Amino acid sequence: MTEHEPAPTSQTLAIETRTIDVVPDAERHGSPRSQFTLWFGANMQITAIVDGALAVVFGADALWAVVGLLLGNIAGGVVMALHAAQGPRMGLPQMISSRAQFGVRGAAIPLVLVILMYLGFAATGTVLTGQAINKIIGTDIPAVGIIIFGTLTAIVAIFGYRLIHVVGRIATVAGVVGFTYLAIRLFTEYDISAHIGVVPFSAPTFLFAIALGAGWQLTFGPYVADYSRYLPRKTQEGTTFWSTFAGSVIGSQWSMTLGALVAAVAGDAFLGNQVGFIGDLAGPALVAIALYLVIVCGKLAVNVLNAYGGFMSVLTTVTAFKGRTQISQVSRALYIIGFILISMLIALLASAEFLTNFRNFVLLLLMVFIPWSAINLVDYYLVSKERIDIPALYDPNGRYGAWNVPALLVYAGGVLVQIPFLAQTLYTGPITHLLGGADISWIVGLVVTAVVYYFVAKRTSCPPDQMIYPAESHMNDLNANN
Template sequence: MIEKRTIEYIPEEERHGSVRNLFSIWFSSNMQITTLVTGALAIEFGLNLFWSIVAIVLGNLVGAVFMASHSAQGPKLGVPQMIQSRAQFGVIGAVLPLIIVTLMYIGFFAGSSVLGAQALSSAFSIPINGGIILLGVITCFITILGYDLIHRLERYFAILFAIVFLFVTYEIFRLPLPAGSWDPTHFDLGPFLLTISIVATWQLTYAPYVADYSRYLPSNTPASKTFGYSYAGTVVGTVWMMSLGVFLTAAIPKFLDNASAGLVKLVGPQFGIFMYFVIILGVIGVNVLNLYGAFMSVTTTLEAFTKLKGTTRARFWLVFSTAIVGTVLSVWGHGNFLENFENLILLLSYFMVPWTAINLVDYYMLRHGEYNVEAIFDVNGEYGKFNWIAISSYLVAVVLEIPFVNTTMYVGPIAKALDGTDLAWMVGLVVPTVLYYYPMKKKINIPSEGIQNERFRIEK
């Protein structure tokens, strides 16, 4: 059955599901070829195997803290992640991060589609463009059906992917590695920190997704469990797949020219078609999340101006239109996939990290999860049309990140001085935290003591 809710509040009588499902959805969404290719970038940057693994583990452990902290908001508020941004940016002001997030979803959709289409092309001799279109159709159908089907599929995918990639891991450990792969003395700070940045950003860019898949859980679900299952699922899945990408790129020359074909060659011809099938399912699994998130963000943006109703017909056309945009981008950009994908991840980090900082500071440090959900949907409500403290903090943080940027399109002066080290994501976390917290604390006049806090909530 088609999901009836879109961006509106989920009433308590409609809450359902197990918090344990959050592990499977974030585990399976990362057990796919795009994650593997992202980890492989560490070798492309010049790190050896030892320092690549260290950077991957550190980046995931840090980045996933922020991702899982967003997940814990879902059961408490019962609304999608990005519409909750209206409480920080204002009902109209939230359109700014919403546009960035929508571009992110579509970009990841396009990138994953290319890798899935490569697998389809290699397995069944389907042209790349034809494979991209076929994957878009399948993903569109699942997304239209919505939340419950997505959770159910990801549970089955998690079991299948764990079994298959245990076998793949065994085969990879049998490969010969270049000399010095495990030598800790071969260390280069610039590529090491750049890898940490990309890996942490991988987790940070999940921040707009996560509450969408926990918002149907009962409101009394412990935040520690929501956080813990989300954190464990995303860290285990991502570290596993990124590490496999590092091993394969180090051991197999030109592996990234066609990562899908390289995986199939590794498992042997007798398992080749099945491996392609698993790769394709992985792409479908993550692209459903990308398309679902893009649909929710587009709906949230339009609702601020049009009071769009979440009908089945509107759902179909919004999902379908968004899928077409992502599919066209896949067809257009697949020729230079690796360079385009690397630039996309880094570019998005500069815009998404400040949003993450503002959202988490507001939720955990200022309002302590206490929001007027009705006002989130009211352009004339208590959160207003624009919150210029949030908007200015966000824009200043993005501007201050520029000197720290290191991409193929542009390298900032501080990044050059630090031998290519990219610290922009750290700036994006610290600057808006300071710029937003103190003015907002004064504006909303939050009491500091326990009894005062309780009285404040009742009066409000």
């Protein structure tokens, strides 16, 4: 089978055996086009619509909200796609590479935050998707839809990489058809022009829209390479970058633009019942059910990424202290099921005041992941210059050590430096007041962390002269453990 041929059904439905170990060249497959469909499909979904709506809900005019969201998606998409480009060269999940910056065990600190991110996104997405499933089957019991969606997520995540990409392709087709239909219905049912350009430009709300778009993209950073690591090692970084960037930015901007317009014309009708409003907008009952299925499909595509990435992050954390790289397929399934059960419990407990909670959640994640992204990208592209000692990533006594204190201090400083610039419900920084409420914390965190880390790492890092891969015999040992 060549790298461009689709996988046979038997391979697609085989449970993946690779976890946090290097993917050998013999198992590499696919093309960068798969990154486009995966990330396009994962962003054509109801939570992205809600994210776009938030820009209008919190005061922006629909036109300026769309422009701000686009700028944020582009800026965050660049960072996100730079992470994706690391996958084919290293053949590793994203967060394992953090050990090169923070140490084999020190990487557990940002990993804990990553796991919380996966749980949060999985839970918030499950709330909305559970509502859509309940609409389809005709029940008002929230737990029913949540349990069904959790089960679907577990099945796909357990099978792993190949099936995840298949779901992404299905979600891409469903999303294009469903969201195009929704846009047509929106423009025929409402006078869109009467709701655009009616609110004066406001710098704080415009910057908030940019932050929403950027935050959406940046939170993909910790797991985007998980889904490009099987691409052949010779895959050009540029093609991986642009395929991922285009899929994620186009898909998210499409959804967020629809959300901004819906919020502008619908107001409280959308705020109180996001999924129900989409169903009503669809029209006839059968069409509404089809749209609910589109919602389920899009959310399944992204929720599987959360469960799969959450499992990878938990395993990366555990193995940093236990020294193993492989687990049995039963253990793999139990990890994933346990993660999904926790996210379902959160979904049941946190469904009230969804919009406000989701806004605060996105902005909080932006605060803690900006410094991680800055450190990872500066180290990989500017300090190590794409030269990683991969075997040392699994050895706390190796090149990268157990704890890289200077990098961890820079990371902590990158989080703290944002506090005066925050604009959140629980806390608004003093500089934010001077800026009229504009939240630029993510820009400050990105720039300051990148600059400080670069000078610190140039003094403390010791990258190899070239990329070091595991010996073939070591690869065979890993295969035997699967």
